[in-house]
Amino acid sequence: MSPTTGLSIAEAAERTGLSADTLRYYERDGLMLEAVGRSATGHRRYSDSDLRWIHMVTCLRATGMPIRDVRRYGDLVRQGEGTEASRLDFLRLHRQHVLAQLAEVQEHLGAIDKKIGIYEDKVLREGLDLERAPSV
Known part of the structure; x- marks a missing residue:
């Protein structure tokens, strides 16, 4: 996509x-790999490459990566060839953090599932309303 055919910021x-x-x-905070293209009138025009990078940033942020680390990763990518091992290490470390978060969420989900099972047994099978039942 050339700057004249790229997507507008709204698109x-x-x-x-x-x-x-x-x-x-x-763009302002240096998270983009390169400057976003501009049309002849100065409006931003996002290329396919920009959109792929934004998707990566979104994935990193959604998995809890701090902005400063996204910026560091972007710096490594911008440096180009010769930084692949550093990028690999960086992403492997982040993956370990994400897996730890997933394990914690799964543990919490297990507790919720257990509680749901208790309610299902009591409410659905016995017709009780635990929120209104007198305490024993």
Whole structure:
């Protein structure tokens, strides 16, 4: 996509599910790999490459990566060839954090499932309303 055929900020926002303000913030805060292209009138034009990077940033943020670490990862990518091992290490470390978070969420989900099972046994099978039943 050339700057004249890229997506407007509104179109990029719709495509990515982010707000235009968030896209501007990503650019202003140095989270984009390169400057977003501009039309002849100065309006932002997002390329396919920009959208792929925004998707990656969104994935990293959604898995709990702090902005400063997203920026560090972006810096490694911008440096290009020769940083692949560092990028791999960086992503492996983040993956370990995500797996730990998942394990914790699964543990919490197990507790919720257990409680649901108790309610199902009491409420559905015995017709009791535990919220209104007199305490014993």
